[in-house]
Amino acid sequence: MSEIKLTLKKQSPVPIETPNIKPDVFAGKTIDEIKELEIMLGNNKVKLSDFFDVEGEPAETPEEIKIVIEGDSSNIKRIGQGMKAGEILVKGDVNMYVGLEMEGGKLTVEGNTSTWAGQDMKGGELEILGNTGDYLGSSYRGDWRGMSGGIITVHGNVGYEMAEYMGGGKILVKGNADQMPGIHMSSGLVIIEGNVPSRTGGEMTGGTIVVQGVVDSFLPGFEFLGVEKNIEIEGTEFLGAFYKFKGDYAMKGANGTVYVAVAGNKHIVP
Amino acid sequence: MERIIKNGIVYCPLNGIDGEKMDICIKDGKIVESVSDNAEVIDASGKIVMPGGVEVHSHIAGAKVNVGRMMRPEDSKKDAEATNEDINRRAGSGFSVPSTFMTGYRYAQMGYSTAMEAAMPPLLARHTHEELEATPILDHAAFPLFGNNWFVMDYLGKGDIDSCMAYASWLLKSTKGYAIKIVNPCGTEAWGWGGNVRGLHDTAPHFSVTPAEVIKGLAEVNEKLKLPHSIHLHCNDLGHPGNYETTLESFDLPKGIKVDPVTGSRDTVLHATHVQYHSYGGTSWRDFESAADIVADYVNKSNHMTIDVGQVTLDETTTMTADGPMEFDLHTLNGLKWANCDVEMETGSGVVPFIYSAKAPVPAVQWAIGMELFLLVKDADKVCLTTDTPNAGPFTRYPRVMAWLMSNQYRTDLLENELHKWAQKRSSIATIDREYSLYEIAQITRSTPAKVLGLSDTKGHLGVGADADISIYDMNPETMDLAADYKMVENKFQKASYLLKDGEFAVKDGEVINTDLKGKTFWADTQIESDLYKNVLADIEKQFVKYYSINFQNYAVEDSYISKSAPIKGVSL
Numbered sequence: 001m002s003e004i005k006l007t008l009k010k011q012s013p014v015p016i017e018t019p020n021i022k023p024d025v026f027a028g029k030t031i032d033e034i035k036e037l038e039i040m041l042g043n044n045k046v047k048l049s050d051f052f053d054v055e056g057e058p059a060e061t062p063e064e065i066k067i068v069i070e071g072d073s074s075n076i077k078r079i080g081q082g083m084k085a086g087e088i089l090v091k092g093d094v095n096m097y098v099g100l101e102m103e104g105g106k107l108t109v110e111g112n113t114s115t116w117a118g119q120d121m122k123g124g125e126l127e128i129l130g131n132t133g134d135y136l137g138s139s140y141r142g143d144w145r146g147m148s149g150g151i152i153t154v155h156g157n158v159g160y161e162m163a164e165y166m167g168g169g170k171i172l173v174k175g176n177a178d179q180m181p182g183i184h185m186s187s188g189l190v191i192i193e194g195n196v197p198s199r200t201g202g203e204m205t206g207g208t209i210v211v212q213g214v215v216d217s218f219l220p221g222f223e224f225l226g227v228e229k230n231i232e233i234e235g236t237e238f239l240g241a242f243y244k245f246k247g248d249y250a251m252k253g254a255n256g257t258v259y260v261a262v263a264g265n266k267h268i269v270p
Numbered sequence: 271m272e273r274i275i276k277n278g279i280v281y282c283p284l285n286g287i288d289g290e291k292m293d294i295c296i297k298d299g300k301i302v303e304s305v306s307d308n309a310e311v312i313d314a315s316g317k318i319v320m321p322g323g324v325e326v327h328s329h330i331a332g333a334k335v336n337v338g339r340m341m342r343p344e345d346s347k348k349d350a351e352a353t354n355e356d357i358n359r360r361a362g363s364g365f366s367v368p369s370t371f372m373t374g375y376r377y378a379q380m381g382y383s384t385a386m387e388a389a390m391p392p393l394l395a396r397h398t399h400e401e402l403e404a405t406p407i408l409d410h411a412a413f414p415l416f417g418n419n420w421f422v423m424d425y426l427g428k429g430d431i432d433s434c435m436a437y438a439s440w441l442l443k444s445t446k447g448y449a450i451k452i453v454n455p456c457g458t459e460a461w462g463w464g465g466n467v468r469g470l471h472d473t474a475p476h477f478s479v480t481p482a483e484v485i486k487g488l489a490e491v492n493e494k495l496k497l498p499h500s501i502h503l504h505c506n507d508l509g510h511p512g513n514y515e516t517t518l519e520s521f522d523l524p525k526g527i528k529v530d531p532v533t534g535s536r537d538t539v540l541h542a543t544h545v546q547y548h549s550y551g552g553t554s555w556r557d558f559e560s561a562a563d564i565v566a567d568y569v570n571k572s573n574h575m576t577i578d579v580g581q582v583t584l585d586e587t588t589t590m591t592a593d594g595p596m597e598f599d600l601h602t603l604n605g606l607k608w609a610n611c612d613v614e615m616e617t618g619s620g621v622v623p624f625i626y627s628a629k630a631p632v633p634a635v636q637w638a639i640g641m642e643l644f645l646l647v648k649d650a651d652k653v654c655l656t657t658d659t660p661n662a663g664p665f666t667r668y669p670r671v672m673a674w675l676m677s678n679q680y681r682t683d684l685l686e687n688e689l690h691k692w693a694q695k696r697s698s699i700a701t702i703d704r705e706y707s708l709y710e711i712a713q714i715t716r717s718t719p720a721k722v723l724g725l726s727d728t729k730g731h732l733g734v735g736a737d738a739d740i741s742i743y744d745m746n747p748e749t750m751d752l753a754a755d756y757k758m759v760e761n762k763f764q765k766a767s768y769l770l771k772d773g774e775f776a777v778k779d780g781e782v783i784n785t786d787l788k789g790k791t792f793w794a795d796t797q798i799e800s801d802l803y804k805n806v807l808a809d810i811e812k813q814f815v816k817y818y819s820i821n822f823q824n825y826a827v828e829d830s831y832i833s834k835s836a837p838i839k840g841v842s843l
Binding site: 043139141142143144252 | 341342343344345347352353605606607
């Protein structure tokens with residue numbers, strides 16, 4: 001695999017947007033051509049090399065390329081937008097829309113991300129080692145068709161309304177999630193190893209949510225189906241006892257499933 | 271400034287010109303007999319020349335259009351254009367509900383120079399005019415909604431046509447409105463109480479008036495005011511299987527009323543809009559089928575009316591109408607987000623996104639019904655091209671609709687490869703091989719709408735004295751097989767070689783080159799100086815105090831809202 005290293009050399013007064021930073025665009029280009037690629041600074045077009053030092057070995061196909069971003073990238077939006085293959089590794093934090101509309105390949109952020117990470121994701125793998133903001137793996141604002149495939153793993157905590165309108169794929173959160181995870185979701189799997197304050201699966205019509213931590217309060221639109229032990233979903237086994245719910249009956253054709261760990265959650269059982 | 275368009279192949283139905291090679295002379299924004307040798311020459315050899323397109327029914331400005339924009343960011347996302355500072359072109363977005371600037375540019379790029387906003391809530395007239403002011407290039411007008419207005423229902427319930435006429439005269443002037451628009455008469459008012467009307471003989475709640483009385487009464491009012499346009503009717507029961515019976519009964523109502531407009535050459539008393547939505551057979555969505563043949567047959571036998579189609583374009587779009595209860599029905603059908611509102615004393619509206627999927631049975635039949643109407647109505651002087659934009663599809667699909675009409679091959683390819691089988695089984699579309707000529711295309715997009723709108727003195731033709739709104743398309747019917755090369759036809763109609771607006775270049779090579787052009791606002795100017803008018807005004811003021819949330823003095827749209835005012839004369843009593 002050939003590695004192309006982008007090192008941020010200065011900070012911008014406004015966020016820069018870089019949908020062109022992905023192996024699909026870098027493939028078949030020389031380092032000099034990559035330096036000429038367009039990025040957006042507000043409503044101005046500037047060159048990649050205006051903000052980044054570029055070095056490394058170019059390659060012909062995206063599958064052979066790994067892009068490594070060094071420096072304080074916390075003001076960069078849209079890294080890896082629509083990427084289909086190859087790898088991106090961001091050593092620091094990133095701003096909004098990382099991995100937006102991703103279809104394939106692997107994108108790793110070692111730091112934290114802002115909101116809308118993995119929005120409308122269709123495939124591939126997005127891994128965030130730190131925390132992420134609101135609307136992880138959600139739909140575009142206003143749209144009722146959201147993430148349809150791929151895998152997102154967050155090692156830290158996530159904000160509000162993760163997996164909004166999720167229609168497929170898998171999201172694993174190792175930390176806590178804020179309110180309304182899986183709101184409007186119709187399919188796919190959400191696993192939250194930590195806690196959720198409230199409104200898990202609000203208006204969900206399908207798909208599965210597993211909460212292994214503590215839920216402060218639970219929505220009334222769900223039917224309590226009983227306790228299940230050592231459940232298995234899509235090949236993953238979850239040890240321990242879980243309360244099982246079906247809902248959200250606020251919606252027509254409600255057929256979503258929520259498992260909440262028995263431990264620490266006696267207060268939500270009707 | 272003088273210009274001459276040389277050697278074009280000209281189509282101008284109002285003057286009977288069918289593909290003749292001739293020159294068009296322009297001076298000071300008008301078409302003239304001849305120009306001097308100094309005139310700038312535009313070479314149109316091998317190209318089609320037509321009058322600028324005239325849109326008879328669209329939703330492009332006003333409150334509900336803006337609700338459509340606001341509630342659908344995802345529609346804006348999929349179609350956005352950046353600014354171009356070289357030509358002062360504004361950025362814009364929106365596939366089905368474009369922003370105002372993009373609306374103007376895109377109509378112009380297709381060679382259209384005039385567009386009508388077909389549903390203006392009177393109370394929200396200012397907003398509508400503000401948006402039309404921000405829609406570049408196009409001459410325009412807006413139709414205030416009358417069919418659920420409390421004054422109208424009250425006067426017509428009492429059979430007081432004259433007072434209703436005086437009220438209509440006042441309302442058109444106050445809102446700078448152009449024509450009498452009727453949407454689901456009595457039904458939208460009933461929706462204020464959670465209901466609707468079925469057919470033409472239910473009464474509106476708390477009024478003693480039926481849809482039939484509203485339609486007939488307003489048609490009489492329209493002709494007493496000698497307005498340029500006829501009543502513009504969105505029939506009751508829109509979108510319900512089996513509604514064709516209500517449709518035909520509605521068509522019959524204004525028959526026999528004498529037509530004598532002050533301006534223009536209209537000779538019809540009714541324009542029925544988006545008739546595709548009103549030509550449904552069957553009793554439910556399960557046995558849903560086309561009744562377009564019956565409706566077309568009625569239109570063929572009648573001389574008192576015109577229609578526009580509201581062709582389904584098989585896109586994801588945004589529906590919006592003053593027919594509030596219908597939009598709620600639609601929301602319960604597709605489950606998508608919805609907006610609905612009541613406009614006090616006057617009307618209501620609703621907005622719901624909709625996906626007309628070719629693979630789904632009902633949209634496939636809806637597509638076929640629209641096509642049947644175009645192809646079974648024999649005389650293109652009776653039918654106008656619309657998609658009821660954005661309801662059945664955005665106006666940017668007009669070129670595709672034209673190509674469908676001009677090419678049986680295009681339709682057959684669609685029927686055999688893309689559309690659900692219901693299109694063939696539940697309609698007669700597969701048996702129709704008629705193909706529109708360019709002359710007929712010019713009729714449904716230029717001459718027919720201009721005539722029915724009462725604007726044919728200056729719009730929709732290329733005779734001496736007409737506004738120099740001229741579109742030129744780079745295709746040659748003498749050397750090309752347009753029916754076979756339908757994709758080319760579609761592309762050429764999408765991007766006109768030229769659009770001249772009042773003699774100035776608005777579009778060249780498919781791109782807008784002058785974004786500073788500003789259209790006129792047509793509105794209906796009628797004068798009634800009598801005790802009747804004074805009495806009605808006094809009545810209006812009294813009702814304002816009683817019911818409206820705003821003051822009478824603050825109601826009328828000030829002249830400052832209209833930068834290029836173009837009053838069209840009606841009656842002077």
